[in-house]
Amino acid sequence: MKSSKERRSTAQPFHCSGTVKQVPHAVTGGVAADHVVAGPLDHSRHQLTSLRTDSVDSSALGNQGESAALHVAAGLTTSAGELVSNLSGLLPPIGLEVPMSCYAVDVPLKVESAGDVNLDLKGGLRVRVEADLDSGLGGRMLKVIGFEMNADHPQLGRVTLSLADVNTTPLSSLEVIRSLPPTFRSTFLLDWTLSIETTPDGPRVLSNPQTATMVNEHLTTFPPQGAMYQLQQPVDFTIIGSPDQVRASLLQLPTTVSHNA
Known part of the structure; x- marks a missing residue:
């Protein structure tokens, strides 16, 4: 009986080598939302100091990630598409x-x-x-x-x-x-x-x-x-x-x- 998959029984040696473009690291720890917000606060932003954004590390996301974290905490953004767009830099590019x-x-x-x-x-x-x-x-x-x-x-x-x-x-x-x-x-x-x-x-x-x-x-x-x-x-x-x-x-x-x- 023939296998449903065509295979070569002789495996070629495989070596892991090469250079990969630097890919930004993702979040590895948590930080409070009040650590994300800096500078003078109006009343609505001051309320954020009592909230936490479920382990958001804005430094790992850069300026876009900090903006996303602030908007999520403030309830200004609910779109999954917007959040994924902000995180696109964490995904490896096609062809890599x-x-x-x-x-x-x-x-x-x-x-x-x-x-x-x-x-x-x-x-x-x-x-x-x-x-x-x-x-x-x-x-x-x-x-x-x-x-x-x-x-x-x-x-x-x-x-x-x-x-x-x-x-x-x-x-x-x-x-x-x-x-x-x-x-x-x-x-x-x-x-x-x-x-x-x-x-x-x-x-x-x-x-x-x-x-x-x-x-x-x-x-x-x-x-x-x-x-x-x-x-x-x-x-x-x-x-x-x-x-x-x-x-x-x-x-x-x-x-x-x-x-x-």
């Missing part, structure tokens, strides 16, 4: 490629010939910003163009998780889920090749029939810096071309992701 390092400790992998093993995986991924995300509060659509993590195991030898050569993987996303403070949901959709150097049947190359999903629900800046991404559900790996013959399962993948400056 972003390399990131990845590190995951004690990753549980179940292998048919070896049982349960734990791996320390290191590597990286690279995404390209493809388009605007028009739904909700907006954001960006991302394409994963590189991924590789590997580990050495005394029984299995070199174990490598790499991006499969498929054209059917959906785009990933960076969604604005909150305007003040700016908060994003970052989702990576991934089709992998799992290569195991040593098994009783010799070297083994497997693939995941179902696209994997890794998510950070409360990202405050993109590219991420030391952000934890979690696998949304276990991922089965099967013999390529035989999606019913499961030979390994990735149970979790708690991955620390950081931008390579």
Whole structure:
């Protein structure tokens, strides 16, 4: 039986390198609204000193962000579109490629010939910003163009998780889920090749029939810096071309992701 996805079983080495334009950091802490307002206050503005704008850090947003924070606190602005416009500088520009390092400790992998093993995986991924995300509060659509993590195991030898050569993987996303403070949901959709150097049947190359999903629900800046991404559900790996013959399962993948400056 042929797999529904066309794959190359030989993964090409992937290296995270390159330079990325500086992207302004998003909000990382809270500040009271009375710290945003400065100078002489009339009566209506004086009332703001008793209010707080739910963890608004205007210094991270610049002049536009300070204006947005003040207007929201004063009830002068209610338009989500206006707020997203003020935060547009926090989103990466279309066409930008972003390399990131990845590190995951004690990753549980179940292998048919070896049982349960734990791996320390290191590597990286690279995404390209493809388009605007028009739904909700907006954001960006991302394409994963590189991924590789590997580990050495005394029984299995070199174990490598790499991006499969498929054209059917959906785009990933960076969604604005909150305007003040700016908060994003970052989702990576991934089709992998799992290569195991040593098994009783010799070297083994497997693939995941179902696209994997890794998510950070409360990202405050993109590219991420030391952000934890979690696998949304276990991922089965099967013999390529035989999606019913499961030979390994990735149970979790708690991955620390950081931008390579």
